Amino acid sequence: MWVLLRGGNPLRILLPQRGEWMGRRGLPRGLAPGPPRRRYRKEALPDLEMPVLPVTATKIRQYLREHGIPFQDGHSCLRTPSPFVEPSKLKDQTAVTTSFSLYIDKTTGCFLCMTSLAEGSWEDFQASVEGEGDGASEGLLLSKAPEVEDSEEVWRIWNRSVPLWELPDPEEVQLANTMFGLTKITDDTLKRFSVRYLRPARSLVFPWFSPRGSGLRGLKLLEAKCWGDRVSYEESTIPQPSAYHNLFGLPLISRRDAEVVLTSRELDSLALNQSTGLPTLTLPQGTSCLPPALLPYLEQFRRIIFWLGDDLRSWEAAKLFARKLNPKRCSLVRPGDQQPHPLEALNRGLNLSRIIRTALPAWHKSIVSFRQLREEVLGELSNVEQAAGLRWSRFPDLNRILKGHRKGELTVFTGPTGSGKTTFISEYALDLCSQGVNTLWGSFEISNVRLARVMLTQFAERRLEDELDKYDHWANRFEDLPLYFMTFHGQQGIRTVIDTMQHAVYVYDICHVVIDNLQFMMGHEQLSTDRIAAQDYIVGVFRKFATDNNCHVTLVIHPRKEDDDKELQTASIFGSAKASQEADNVLILQDRKLVTGPGKRYLQVSKNRFDGDVGVFPLEFNKSSLTFSTPPKNKTRLKKIKDEAGPVAKKPSSGKKGATPQNSEICSGKAPILDQPDTSKPSK
Numbered sequence: 001m002w003v004l005l006r007g008g009n010p011l012r013i014l015l016p017q018r019g020e021w022m023g024r025r026g027l028p029r030g031l032a033p034g035p036p037r038r039r040y041r042k043e044a045l046p047d048l049e050m051p052v053l054p055v056t057a058t059k060i061r062q063y064l065r066e067h068g069i070p071f072q073d074g075h076s077c078l079r080t081p082s083p084f085v086e087p088s089k090l091k092d093q094t095a096v097t098t099s100f101s102l103y104i105d106k107t108t109g110c111f112l113c114m115t116s117l118a119e120g121s122w123e124d125f126q127a128s129v130e131g132e133g134d135g136a137s138e139g140l141l142l143s144k145a146p147e148v149e150d151s152e153e154v155w156r157i158w159n160r161s162v163p164l165w166e167l168p169d170p171e172e173v174q175l176a177n178t179m180f181g182l183t184k185i186t187d188d189t190l191k192r193f194s195v196r197y198l199r200p201a202r203s204l205v206f207p208w209f210s211p212r213g214s215g216l217r218g219l220k221l222l223e224a225k226c227w228g229d230r231v232s233y234e235e236s237t238i239p240q241p242s243a244y245h246n247l248f249g250l251p252l253i254s255r256r257d258a259e260v261v262l263t264s265r266e267l268d269s270l271a272l273n274q275s276t277g278l279p280t281l282t283l284p285q286g287t288s289c290l291p292p293a294l295l296p297y298l299e300q301f302r303r304i305i306f307w308l309g310d311d312l313r314s315w316e317a318a319k320l321f322a323r324k325l326n327p328k329r330c331s332l333v334r335p336g337d338q339q340p341h342p343l344e345a346l347n348r349g350l351n352l353s354r355i356i357r358t359a360l361p362a363w364h365k366s367i368v369s370f371r372q373l374r375e376e377v378l379g380e381l382s383n384v385e386q387a388a389g390l391r392w393s394r395f396p397d398l399n400r401i402l403k404g405h406r407k408g409e410l411t412v413f414t415g416p417t418g419s420g421k422t423t424f425i426s427e428y429a430l431d432l433c434s435q436g437v438n439t440l441w442g443s444f445e446i447s448n449v450r451l452a453r454v455m456l457t458q459f460a461e462r463r464l465e466d467e468l469d470k471y472d473h474w475a476n477r478f479e480d481l482p483l484y485f486m487t488f489h490g491q492q493g494i495r496t497v498i499d500t501m502q503h504a505v506y507v508y509d510i511c512h513v514v515i516d517n518l519q520f521m522m523g524h525e526q527l528s529t530d531r532i533a534a535q536d537y538i539v540g541v542f543r544k545f546a547t548d549n550n551c552h553v554t555l556v557i558h559p560r561k562e563d564d565d566k567e568l569q570t571a572s573i574f575g576s577a578k579a580s581q582e583a584d585n586v587l588i589l590q591d592r593k594l595v596t597g598p599g600k601r602y603l604q605v606s607k608n609r610f611d612g613d614v615g616v617f618p619l620e621f622n623k624s625s626l627t628f629s630t631p632p633k634n635k636t637r638l639k640k641i642k643d644e645a646g647p648v649a650k651k652p653s654s655g656k657k658g659a660t661p662q663n664s665e666i667c668s669g670k671a672p673i674l675d676q677p678d679t680s681k682p683s684k
């Protein structure tokens with residue numbers, strides 16, 4: 001189910017392969033509208049023996065100079081004349097815009113021709129320049145490429161939907177306006193943005209028009225579901241989200257516009273444009289990612305304002321996206337009570353232009369004063385829950401101790417050989433990924449197929465071997481996760497790994513990288529002093545990566561050889577103390593039983609830089625679902641076992657009465673007070 005794409009992606013990241021289109025949630029399958037745009041070369045290529053080294057802006061410039069290709073330097077792209085435009089087109093009245101219409105991404109080398117919509121990788125571009133591109137160069141290939149836009153399904157839905165004001169029943173209009181919060185949005189605005197309503201699906205329909213002509217390339221449907229007084233919304237797109245690259249509002253942008261506001265929801269763009277008159281665009285996948293394929297469309301703007309939402313996640317996403325667009329031209333609207341989503345701001349009668357004027361520059365110099373930080377500090381203080389990070393849904397005990405999973409941190413994870421480190425960390429990362437954390441896996445020891453099998457089993461929480469008829473159901477859902485794998489196996493140079501991670505952060509907005517395990521980057525040094533020095537260096541590099549990219553890195557490190565009878569400690573991590581010093585969190589999978597809880601393992605949080613709480617909790621392994629999390633129905637059993645076990649050896653020392661779960665312990669401060677491990681029953 002996994003396919004390696006090289007086109008546009010020189011770093012061998014595995015992407016899920018999708019057969020037919022499936023809506024993000026709930027829409028019927030089998031409506032594939034075909035590829036949304038022409039690709040110069042898009043078929044899956046066989047696995048590469050060696051990873052291709054990433055290209056750099058300097059190398060791209062050098063190549064263009066060597067081949068006498070003129071170029072202009074932009075914010076995220078280099079612009080050159082397009083070899084994919086027929087020479088005759090260059091002579092028409094649009095010659096000014098078509099002459100430098102090829103945009104080459106400075107970071108990936110991927111290109112997009114804005115005139116013909118041809119796109120491809122840096123290798124494809126070079127092949128075309130050197131006349132090797134499947135025997136085609138200079139537009140030959142394009143003149144043969146079939147037009148693939150305007151799928152039947154897209155048109156069928158579009159034709160069945162109607163402008164809201166044309167609904168025959170005024171009550172239905174009022175209901176729709178109330179459900180979607182449109183009472184202050186005028187018909188004029190809805191008309192300008194060509195928003196329609198699909199009655200049978202109770203959904204607003206947002207079109208994706210081709211930048212050339214009036215072709216429809218796709219649609220986004222926003223469905224309102226009423227639950228008593230509450231309304232919840234569900235989005236679905238054609239084509240599937242990973243191919244849905246609609247910057248909603250693009251047809252309204254004039255070539256002379258130098259400023260734009262980016263939003264995360266189409267209705268926010270309507271509200272903003274209506275009340276401020278500013279050009280607005282909506283990111284196709286909201287705060288979850290900004291695909292580099294969209295960057296060429298944003299090159300023309302001298303100033304880009306992000307107003308993505310009212311929570312810390314929107315703020316983090318805006319900072320991440322600003323890096324791609326060149327932070328010097330970006331400003332961010334800080335989320336807060338008085339700065340909610342634009343649509344809500346309009347409905348509450350707030351002054352949207354004034355809020356836009358308070359947007360903060362995304363760019364900080366290397367040295368900043370508190371004055372520049374005070375707004376960010378306020379943001380954290382007024383969103384304390386969110387500042388503590390994303391909470392695990394399967395591991396409430398981790399939430400109690402670590403409070404959440406935060407960006408930019410380094411977690412070091414260790415445990416005895418064969419104790420289940422990979423299995424545990426797989427579920428820990430899957431939990432976050434299922435909640436929308438874009439995750440990149442570097443599994444150097446076990447193959448990606450095996451890892452994906454473990455993850456899929458954990459995802460489905462059942463033995464899929466026995467239910468193969470359900471495989472497609474689970475695999476389809478699993479495919480929708482924002483999950484990517486590096487294809488490295490065995491020993492690998494740290495530089496190559498970091499370059500791959502950097503690329504993934506840029507292309508897929510990765511927020512969590514899992515490296516299993518660090519020993520595979522340490523080369524073949526035999527002397528233990530060399531090995532320790534190598535490990536220190538590598539840990540330092542990962543630390544810097546996490547901080548620089550505001551991306552969480554979870555690093556699995558083997559412990560040093562110790563007496564089997566002793567439980568591991570922070571000092572048992574292989575190497576010098578560097579790993580534990582650099583880490584924000586240290587987790588240890590202990591291969592023995594806690595007196596207080598069930599299961600043959602327990603997890604120890606032995607360092608937590610966020611608030612200092614450390615502690616332990618039991619892990620019970622479920623062999624059929626390969627999970628360590630405890631399903632709710634087992635809670636009673638946990639209690640029973642505890643009752644049978646009699647009083648615990650040591651009482652929790654947290655002082656946070658009532659906050660400590662029955663079987664886990666939290667200790668404030670650096671020195672954990674552990675349960676007495678039940679060494680009478682060594683496991684494994």
Ligand SMILES: Nc1ncnc2c1ncn2[C@@H]1O[C@H](COP(=O)(O)OP(=O)(O)OP(=O)(O)O)[C@@H](O)[C@H]1O
Nearest residue numbers: 415416417418419420421422423424445601621626
């Ligand atoms: N608590 C457990 N009890 C029994 N079996 C387990 C447990 N946890 C994991 N396993 C099984 O043990 C095997 C090894 O697990 P895993 O690969 O996760 O260990 P590891 O600690 O990462 O190994 P290594 O030290 O080689 O990296 C797997 O088949 C897994 O399903």
